Amino acid sequence: MKKTSLLIILMAALLLPSGLYAQKKGAAPAQNKGHLITFTIPKAKDQKVYLAVYYREKLILKDSAFRTESKAGPQFIFKGDEAYQGGLYKLVSETHFPYMDFIMDGPQFMSFECGVTGSADSVIVHNSPQNDELMAFQRKTTAAGKQMSEYRRLLDEAKKNENQADIDKYEKLSKDLNQEMEDYIQNLIDRNPTYLFSKMQKAYQSINVPDPPTNPDGSIDSTFQLRYYLTHYWDNIDLGDSRFIFTPLFEPKLKDYFDRWLQYQEPDSINHYIDLMLARAEADTLMFHYLIDWLSYHYETSKVLGHDGVFVHIVKENHMKGKCTWMDEDLLRKYEKRVKHLDPILIGRQSQELIIPDTTLTDDFTKWHSSYRLPKKYVILWFYDPDCPTCKKESKKLRAVYDSLENLGQRNFDVYAVANDADIDRWKKYVKENNYPWINVGGNKGNVDYLEAYNIYESGNPAMFILNERREIILNRRIEMDTIPEFLRQYEKRQALKH
Numbered sequence: 001m002k003k004t005s006l007l008i009i010l011m012a013a014l015l016l017p018s019g020l021y022a023q024k025k026g027a028a029p030a031q032n033k034g035h036l037i038t039f040t041i042p043k044a045k046d047q048k049v050y051l052a053v054y055y056r057e058k059l060i061l062k063d064s065a066f067r068t069e070s071k072a073g074p075q076f077i078f079k080g081d082e083a084y085q086g087g088l089y090k091l092v093s094e095t096h097f098p099y100m101d102f103i104m105d106g107p108q109f110m111s112f113e114c115g116v117t118g119s120a121d122s123v124i125v126h127n128s129p130q131n132d133e134l135m136a137f138q139r140k141t142t143a144a145g146k147q148m149s150e151y152r153r154l155l156d157e158a159k160k161n162e163n164q165a166d167i168d169k170y171e172k173l174s175k176d177l178n179q180e181m182e183d184y185i186q187n188l189i190d191r192n193p194t195y196l197f198s199k200m201q202k203a204y205q206s207i208n209v210p211d212p213p214t215n216p217d218g219s220i221d222s223t224f225q226l227r228y229y230l231t232h233y234w235d236n237i238d239l240g241d242s243r244f245i246f247t248p249l250f251e252p253k254l255k256d257y258f259d260r261w262l263q264y265q266e267p268d269s270i271n272h273y274i275d276l277m278l279a280r281a282e283a284d285t286l287m288f289h290y291l292i293d294w295l296s297y298h299y300e301t302s303k304v305l306g307h308d309g310v311f312v313h314i315v316k317e318n319h320m321k322g323k324c325t326w327m328d329e330d331l332l333r334k335y336e337k338r339v340k341h342l343d344p345i346l347i348g349r350q351s352q353e354l355i356i357p358d359t360t361l362t363d364d365f366t367k368w369h370s371s372y373r374l375p376k377k378y379v380i381l382w383f384y385d386p387d388c389p390t391c392k393k394e395s396k397k398l399r400a401v402y403d404s405l406e407n408l409g410q411r412n413f414d415v416y417a418v419a420n421d422a423d424i425d426r427w428k429k430y431v432k433e434n435n436y437p438w439i440n441v442g443g444n445k446g447n448v449d450y451l452e453a454y455n456i457y458e459s460g461n462p463a464m465f466i467l468n469e470r471r472e473i474i475l476n477r478r479i480e481m482d483t484i485p486e487f488l489r490q491y492e493k494r495q496a497l498k499h
Contacts, residue, residue, distance in 0.1 A: 035108035042073035046094040087246025105196040242286035267309040352453040356441035378413035381465040386430035391462040397481035
């Protein structure tokens, strides 16, 4: 197993979600509760060593032990009545040098003898067959790595000398060594499929994606392989086993899946794959808890257009259906309130029609305008505060885009500007001074509470929404004003592709 650079965050166990170290699937049986783990390190100078667990691409301090003397040399004993969470752990010196990695899995009554170099060659394992496998694997991969480096050196030399016989020889030796290691790992997985270490090795294996099928008309299904890969991405990882959370491979796998493969997929597609993933994890409460927390935060804080819809889907299908049993009622209500505000203004939703008076607002005469009944194909809803510096600056930028397209005869949108100002006179004065050429509405009248309908109370000003010809929301956040024309062009291209 590759050595990793050490990052110990002292006392960082406090950062972990409440209850995350509780024993779940894969932990020691009830009759083997507790732990007694002894490390004998003959040449150690430490007075204290640390036990750290992998979590979210970091090493989190879990425990420490002081030095005791024995005939075999300095010993460090970890003893307790509760079992540790299963996962991959690291023994670390007083100076934060990594002594060894080992698996915590099943009965936690075992002992190790190790050196101070961090090499698996010096490790002797007692009463832990799985860690015997780990050390044997480390020794074999280290030896194979050295041998492969030598083959590559000799192959480069043969290529430099244009010696075809040696080129063929070392290419074959490299291929045979690679196959030997693949067979070794597969045999390890097949021998002990429930070992965490075996499951980890399986998780590192790639998904075999079949060739795409041919459609009845003779064309190739161009999206088949991507869909297959996304559907089967987790086949080699047991999402019903929370021990994976405490390994260095799980967080990178999550990020690869959601930040690379699913980053710019349509929200409905992302929701589909999230549902498939969570269905696999529901068998393990701790894993399900971890994934719900990770996904909720990931999509609620995402800057990618449309990801708020994924967040809403996660909450609706999990939090609001009683699946998040670890959450208290106050937190659940906060999630529900957040979704209630976001759901009506998601991309693809039918916009709430606004009918609001313009600056002619008086007791005797009022001219009302509908956000639906405007001549252009698209409508920009522009919420602003006349006294807000950012609103003023962005309104001028919007005016520049509006005028440039108008002069070119290419303006395909109307602007429906809604002022959020309790001071009616100030609003009227602002509109008159700036002479904006679009619909300007505001005041405290309207067919609905427009600030509530578009979540302005929470999001604040300025805020922007773009509606299509059916007055559906196609943009629900502010973008740079000069990118509006390109955004609409790209939207039309996507619509044409869909059709």
